[in-house]
Amino acid sequence: MRWRAADWLRLGGFLAAGTLAAGCFTERQNAGAKLYAQHCAHCHGDEGQGLRRLIPPLAGADYVAQNRSGLACLVRRGVNGPMVVNGIAFNQVMPGHEDLTDSEITNLLNFVQSSWGNKGEPYTIREVSERLQGCAGSDGQ
Amino acid sequence: MMFFLFTRARRGALLIGGALLVLSACQSKPDTAALDRLPYIGERQVVPRADGGPADTLYATIPAFTLTDQDSATITNDTFKNKVYVADFFFATCPSICPKMQSEMLRVYEKFKDNPRVLFLSHTIDPEHDSVAVLRDYAQRLGVQDASRWHFATASHDTIFSLARAYYVSAQKDASLAGGFAHSGAFTLIDSQRRIRGVYDGMNPDEVARLIEDLPVLLKEEAETTAQAAL
Numbered sequence: 001m002r003w004r005a006a007d008w009l010r011l012g013g014f015l016a017a018g019t020l021a022a023g024c025f026t027e028r029q030n031a032g033a034k035l036y037a038q039h040c041a042h043c044h045g046d047e048g049q050g051l052r053r054l055i056p057p058l059a060g061a062d063y064v065a066q067n068r069s070g071l072a073c074l075v076r077r078g079v080n081g082p083m084v085v086n087g088i089a090f091n092q093v094m095p096g097h098e099d100l101t102d103s104e105i106t107n108l109l110n111f112v113q114s115s116w117g118n119k120g121e122p123y124t125i126r127e128v129s130e131r132l133q134g135c136a137g138s139d140g141q
Numbered sequence: 142m143m144f145f146l147f148t149r150a151r152r153g154a155l156l157i158g159g160a161l162l163v164l165s166a167c168q169s170k171p172d173t174a175a176l177d178r179l180p181y182i183g184e185r186q187v188v189p190r191a192d193g194g195p196a197d198t199l200y201a202t203i204p205a206f207t208l209t210d211q212d213s214a215t216i217t218n219d220t221f222k223n224k225v226y227v228a229d230f231f232f233a234t235c236p237s238i239c240p241k242m243q244s245e246m247l248r249v250y251e252k253f254k255d256n257p258r259v260l261f262l263s264h265t266i267d268p269e270h271d272s273v274a275v276l277r278d279y280a281q282r283l284g285v286q287d288a289s290r291w292h293f294a295t296a297s298h299d300t301i302f303s304l305a306r307a308y309y310v311s312a313q314k315d316a317s318l319a320g321g322f323a324h325s326g327a328f329t330l331i332d333s334q335r336r337i338r339g340v341y342d343g344m345n346p347d348e349v350a351r352l353i354e355d356l357p358v359l360l361k362e363e364a365e366t367t368a369q370a371a372l
Contacts, residue, residue, distance in 0.1 A: 053281075094236065095320070
């Protein structure tokens with residue numbers, strides 16, 4: 001089959017539309033993954049696996065499922081002291097993240113709640129901002 | 142005539158091309174084949190011999206040290222006599238690079254767990270916080286039960302920081318950072334003569350893989366040296 005000019009145009013248009021669409025969506029989708037890689041993966045691991053009994057896992061973690069409402073402030077303010085995750089007692093310091101906006105925390109938490117087999121309900125930015133007001137940590141953005 | 146020149150030029154180009162191919166084949170060899178001897182890292186001194194024989198080359202070595210490990214045992218250079226070891230610097234509450242580094246170190250440790258000639262030494266750069274009890278808890282949480290294979294050690298602040306320089310690790314206090322310290326995640330490989338044989342970025346899995354490949358090379362050299370000394 002010989003390709004005519006119209007075919008090429010059609011293909012070009014299709015590719016261009018695909019690229020545009022990908023541009024619109026992937027960045028949003030990847031925002032949480034990027035934030036995770038940047039701020040969390042060094043300690044919690046690339047797959048949310050944690051590190052032995054030193055750093056708690058996020059993948060399949062009962063704490064993540066059961067403390068849905070407290071996670072925004074945990075990310076904002078950090079946490080220090082004993083914590084039980086999946087029956088194992090951890091005791092480490094997690095730094096707070098004053099540098100993240102409310103919407104970045106939302107993206108991050110949605111990534112964690114929907115990755116590595118986690119099936120938590122997604123958050124809206126409004127919900128995260130409300131939760132953050134509980135620890136005077138909302139920047140309204 | 143023109144034709145002749147052309148063919149000559151073409152033959153020349155072929156020759157040069159061929160030579161380049163051969164050369165590039167030579168150059169790529171060290172990458173694919175494992176090194177049979179690790180380099181010596183650091184400054185070296187050439188010392189003339191009194192008897193006029195060939196001069197001796199002295200390589201940079203780790204200075205004498207005395208540290209305390211997670212079992213409260215005193216460890217010195219002698220602890221690593223006839224062994225090779227991998228050293229790094231961390232602190233227990235480090236929120237940035239340490240967990241990643243120590244999980245990479247764990248990978249090396251797991252690989253050489255059954256070889257008592259390979260030891261590990263992690264120095265805390267926060268001796269004020271990281272007491273012996275804190276170090277023991279850290280080691281156990283990491284799954285290291287045998288302190289004689291992987292020492293988590295402390296000493297005075299000055300001792301640790303001057304040792305860090307000897308191991309090619311940069312470390313300094315930095316109150317602006319979470320955790321309060323800035324340090325590089327280097328792993329340093331030391332031979333039985335206290336000489337530095339490799340420095341690897343402990344944050345980079347490819348570099349750590351290189352360390353895992355280098356260790357048997359060093360162990361082979363050590364075994365050969367011991368065999369020669371026994372003759």
